[in-house]
Amino acid sequence: MLQQFRAKGWQPLFYYDAPRLRGQEQFDYALADSEYSFQLDGEIDLSPHNWQRINWIASPTWRFYADNVVAKIEFDRSPTWEDPKQPGTALLSVKFQSMESYLRSEIEEKDRANWRAFWPAKAKWYR
Numbered sequence: 001m002l003q004q005f006r007a008k009g010w011q012p013l014f015y016y017d018a019p020r021l022r023g024q025e026q027f028d029y030a031l032a033d034s035e036y037s038f039q040l041d042g043e044i045d046l047s048p049h050n051w052q053r054i055n056w057i058a059s060p061t062w063r064f065y066a067d068n069v070v071a072k073i074e075f076d077r078s079p080t081w082e083d084p085k086q087p088g089t090a091l092l093s094v095k096f097q098s099m100e101s102y103l104r105s106e107i108e109e110k111d112r113a114n115w116r117a118f119w120p121a122k123a124k125w126y127r
Helices: 002-007 023-032 048-053 098-102 107-125
Strands: 063-064 069-077 090-098
Touching: 002 063, 002 069, 023 090, 069 098, 090 098
Parallel strands: none
Antiparallel strands: 063 069, 069 090
16 A cells, blocks of 8 residues: 555655655664654565564554645554454554645644744744
8 A cells, every 4th residue: 555655656754853764774763763653654665574573552654745635644453463362453544634734733723723824933943
């Protein structure tokens, strides 16, 4: 599914303060940094070896953008996933929102009605 998003022209969307790493470098960084939210760019092949290395406390997330739309893809699984005696549950969610809504959500709630006036200062702070 991630490859299909990329093939259709969706581009990875990085957090403002995230390092601009790609593929395996980004994956390795996410593994090493416990504070990192495990946001991936969709370029790495999630081989069984890499899949088993994922920190499931920080569920893997992919964010893409295209045509002023943001897509957030999350995958989560139950703690019983690896226990063959227990049922394992996986949840895949895909959420879409407009880029405007995404940017507006970065502004404090009390200022969101006039979010465009506050965005330049917020963007500068992120940089």
